[in-house]
Each structure stands twice: as C-alpha cells, then as structure tokens.
Amino acid sequence: MANLTASRKLWIWTCIVxxxxxxxxxxxxxxxxxxxxxxxxxxxxxxxxxxxxxxxELTVENxxxxxxxxxxxxxPTGQQDPEDNLAKALEDVFYFxxxxxxxxxxxxxxxxxxxxxxxxVNTAFLDFSVASGxxxxxxxxxxxxxxxWWQTATWNRAHPFSNAGGLWTSPGGDVYSAAQFTPINNxxxxxxxxxxxxxxxxxxxxxEAANDNNRKPHYGFLLQxxxxxxxxxxxxxxxxxxxxxxxxxxxxxxxxACTLGNYIDFHSGxxxxxxxVTALGPHGGHYLARANGSSSQPVTAVVPGxxxx
Amino acid sequence: MKPTSRLxxxxxxxxxxxxxxxxxxxxxxxxxxxxxxxxxxxxxxxGVALSHMTVVPxxxxxxLLNPPAEAEISYYSDVPxxxxxxxxxxxxxxxxxQPTFGGTLGTVFGGGKFRLLGGVExxxxxxxTDNPAAQSVLHNANVAAVAKVxxxxxxxxxxxxxxxxxxxxxxxxxxxxxxxxxxxxxxAWIIKPTFTLALGPIMGMAxxxxxxxxxxxxxxxxxxxxxxxxxxxxxxxxxxxxxxxLEIWLKMAWVLNMGDGVEHVYxxxxxxxxxxxxxxxxxxxxxxxxx
Numbered sequence: 001m002a003n004l005t006a007s008r009k010l011w012i013w014t015c016i017v018x019x020x021x022x023x024x025x026x027x028x029x030x031x032x033x034x035x036x037x038x039x040x041x042x043x044x045x046x047x048x049x050x051x052x053x054x055x056x057e058l059t060v061e062n063x064x065x066x067x068x069x070x071x072x073x074x075x076p077t078g079q080q081d082p083e084d085n086l087a088k089a090l091e092d093v094f095y096f097x098x099x100x101x102x103x104x105x106x107x108x109x110x111x112x113x114x115x116x117x118x119x120x121v122n123t124a125f126l127d128f129s130v131a132s133g134x135x136x137x138x139x140x141x142x143x144x145x146x147x148x149w150w151q152t153a154t155w156n157r158a159h160p161f162s163n164a165g166g167l168w169t170s171p172g173g174d175v176y177s178a179a180q181f182t183p184i185n186n187x188x189x190x191x192x193x194x195x196x197x198x199x200x201x202x203x204x205x206x207x208e209a210a211n212d213n214n215r216k217p218h219y220g221f222l223l224q225x226x227x228x229x230x231x232x233x234x235x236x237x238x239x240x241x242x243x244x245x246x247x248x249x250x251x252x253x254x255x256x257a258c259t260l261g262n263y264i265d266f267h268s269g270x271x272x273x274x275x276x277v278t279a280l281g282p283h284g285g286h287y288l289a290r291a292n293g294s295s296s297q298p299v300t301a302v303v304p305g306x307x308x309x
Numbered sequence: 310m311k312p313t314s315r316l317x318x319x320x321x322x323x324x325x326x327x328x329x330x331x332x333x334x335x336x337x338x339x340x341x342x343x344x345x346x347x348x349x350x351x352x353x354x355x356g357v358a359l360s361h362m363t364v365v366p367x368x369x370x371x372x373l374l375n376p377p378a379e380a381e382i383s384y385y386s387d388v389p390x391x392x393x394x395x396x397x398x399x400x401x402x403x404x405x406x407q408p409t410f411g412g413t414l415g416t417v418f419g420g421g422k423f424r425l426l427g428g429v430e431x432x433x434x435x436x437x438t439d440n441p442a443a444q445s446v447l448h449n450a451n452v453a454a455v456a457k458v459x460x461x462x463x464x465x466x467x468x469x470x471x472x473x474x475x476x477x478x479x480x481x482x483x484x485x486x487x488x489x490x491x492x493x494x495x496x497a498w499i500i501k502p503t504f505t506l507a508l509g510p511i512m513g514m515a516x517x518x519x520x521x522x523x524x525x526x527x528x529x530x531x532x533x534x535x536x537x538x539x540x541x542x543x544x545x546x547x548x549x550x551x552x553x554x555l556e557i558w559l560k561m562a563w564v565l566n567m568g569d570g571v572e573h574v575y576x577x578x579x580x581x582x583x584x585x586x587x588x589x590x591x592x593x594x595x596x597x598x599x600x
Binding site: 040051076085090 | 367485488526
C-alpha cells in the first residue's frame, strides 16, 4: 500500500470494512430458507401386506373395528449413493446413511461441520400437502422410528431381508419413546399439514458435536392419528408429479456461524489490481471480499468473496 | 475380526496346513513323480431338492431355488510342461429356468500320490428381465479362487480337500421410488474335505462341507442393512459304481445350520451344484466318463 495515497488507502479500507461488516458481524445477513423434498415414503395398513411405496398418495386413517393406516417416511441422504452405503454397511454397524439429516444441514449451510451449530437453525418444518380429507390440529402426530425399514414395509414387517429380524416388534412401526430420544414437537398446522421438527434437527447437531459415538441414527418418521377414530386423510406422496407438493423439509438457517474475533484473523494483500482481505479459517484462508484499486486507479467496485471454507 | 471370520481363518489354516505339510514332507519338487497323470472327464449331474426351505425372500418361491442340472468337461494334466487344469460348465437351474455358465482355469502341482490343483473359477447367470429371479439375489455372478489338495490312496480311493474363496458380485434387487437397492456379499469360504473309497467297481464317498456364508450388505441411497454371516455345514454321502471308464453316482446332502431362511438365501453362493446349499436336503445323480 506504500504507493497509494492516504485518501485512496482510506477509501479502500472504508469499502472493505463496509463489505465485511455484514458477514462477519454474526453473519446476520446470510439467512436462507431451503426446501428439501423427501425421497422415500410409504403407507402401511393393518389390513394389507401390499407394497404401497409407489402410490401417489399417503393415507392416514383409524377406523373402529376397521383398518388403520400410517405413513413411514425418511429424510433423504442427498448425494450419498448405494455404492457408498454398501461399503459403509459392511464396515460399521452404525450406518452412515442413517446420520444423513445432519449431513444435509451441513451441506445446505455450505460450510464445514464445525461451523454449523444448533443455534444456526432458525426454523425446521416437515410439510405435507393435503390431497383429500380434513385434519384437525392435534389429531396427527409423528414419532421417530427405531429400526431400519425398506420401501416394501408393511404393518407387521419393517423390511424383507430377514424373516425374523425384519418384523416390527410392535406391529404398525417401532418408535423411540420420549425417554430414548428427543421427541418431535408435534405443533401442527392443519391447513397444509406442518410439523415443527426444529428441536429434532438441533438435537442431531448437538449430538454430533458432543461425541461421534453418541450419534443417534435417523431411521425415519412414523405419521399416525392420535384420535380413536380418524377419517381417511390423503397426503401427496413423493411420487406426486409436482415435487413441491410431496413431503418436504423446509428449513431456515443462518449460512455461516463465523464470528469476528473467534478463529478469524485478517491480513491484507495487494496485487496490481485489487486489495484483498483474507479470513483464516481452520482449513486455510479464503478472501471474504476484495476491492479493486491500485496505485493508479481508484476503487470502483467491491466484490464479495467466498464464504465458508 | 468377527467370530465367524476368525473361525473361518482357523479352519482355513488347518485345512491348508495339513495337506501342504504332508506334501512338503513327501517332496514334490526334487523327487521324481512316480506317476504322471492326464485326466479328462465329462460329467453330467442332475440335482433334485428333496425338501424345500419353508421361508424364502419376498418374490421367490421355494421351487425357484431348486438345484441345477449341469454338464461339465474337465481336463487336468500334471505332466511337466503341461500342467493345466481346465473345466467348462453349463447349468440349468430348473427353478429359475435359464442357464448358468462357468469355468475353471488353473494349474496342477505335485506328483506321486499328491496333487495340488489351484485355479480361478467363474460362474455367471444372465437372466431375461421377465424372469422371476431377474431382480433378485439369484441374478448374480461370482469369481472364486479354488485349491484342491488330493492324495491318491490305493486304486481309485482318495482323500481330497477343496478350499474355495468366492467373491460374489453385486445384485440389483429392486428399484422402488427410483432408488436402486443392491446386495453386496463379503467373501464366502467353502471348505470341503472328501473321502472316496473304491472297492473294485463299488465306490462310496463322504464329504463334510463347511460354508462360511458371509455378511451381506443391502443398501439403497436411503437405506442400509447387514445380514450377518453364519457357518453352515453340508454333509454329503454318495454311493457309486464303476463300469470301465464310466462312473455312476447317487449322492445325498443335508444343509445344516441355515438359520433364518431369508438371510440364508442372501448369504450363500448359488451358481453351481458343487456349491449348492439352498435346499435343506437334496440329492443328485451323476454320470462321469473318463476319457
């Protein structure tokens, strides 16, 4: 900067400080809402052993003396593919595939694990679009399933890969009790069936941060009626042609958890065309912003840089 | 290491060490073989399930798992400069109803009363998409490393131990909701000590086969589970008669300690009658011509 005039130096630093003041001051400006469509769901009914995973609608009902139907669904694994899962399954009893919700959040936030904290999740909802029928808030609940299930799951059987080991302990789906797992907040909006799952997501993140061995798998959700009698409700499934109407997670989160003075350090550098400011993170440094200026040219623009590393 | 893997390793060591030690003691490299052999055989086998599994995976019927009928041509030679072991095989599993193919290529060591045959075996089955087993674990292929140690006794009597490591390929078993589900077994080990007694034209055989049926991963993009491994045994008894170059055999086998029937089907290799273990009891009629 030795060649710059004092006024130009001041102008450049003013620009830089202006640019950085937003992202670095608690990242308040980086607030995003993401919609994540689910990819796996099915209906299980007490009166049939049919595979219903490819139906375009999910059914919840409870008839006195008649059949009861419930819905199984699972958060998606994002980019994970069967090849990775096969290898993981042969290596470890705790399958990576069942920890994916946390990884999804990490990817959504576009940052490394250490940057994502429970506090970054502002809201998280599990949403369904109603195809037919009516629901009253409080008549539905979701619980956390406690064993793996496959798409051909039925009322009595979670998966077909073991005759004895594939059965639910409790027909209709095994779930964790409140004592075993952070229960889902069953606050529900009946207009477009919506469950608040923020506390569940936060618990996943906190468990991960606390101890890898303490992670709890995500086997999926069980959606059922709480009423003794519940008229048939049809919800649009992942097979519905409009992807935005299938079961989906809607999350609002802060993109970055970086805080000024934590693990951020600054140094300035200069090329012939611009001055950059670099934030040093745990995995190396990336510039957060740059201002194009030089000894002969005034600063005309400030360019936001990368966030996250 | 899991207990079954440890047990398999111990069995392997025991099985390999005994005959190899005997082979070494007798001397194979420096001692001149007292008998050089060339042997060609044509073998026809027809397997019949005498009882069926009561539980099988979804989409299958017990009859689908019936043993195959097979035709095999094999040749081996321990003549120096021509040490080769070659076998070609075609099978027809009567349940699935489409052919399987296989072969072995290897070499022969030893001489005198001992032979060590080592080779690589390939088995595969290609199924039409409308076949009932097309999207199942039965639609598979495998490559195996196989070794046989054989000690010739008097006449045609012999003791043989076969050790085989079977590397099974992945099978796509479903594609619900656009998510492909695939099975991937770990390596299977098959160890078969066999005693064959020949008293003139009357022959008998006894075999006790061990199948270290491996752990199997089953996974899609959103699902993963492991079928645990299991040690399965398969005793077999046979009676035969020799008519010049023709031998006629009747054999019967019992598959023990299958455990969960569904898991068993995912675990055990399938594609040849020699390694068949998908019926609790089965029999076979074999015709062997020595050329």
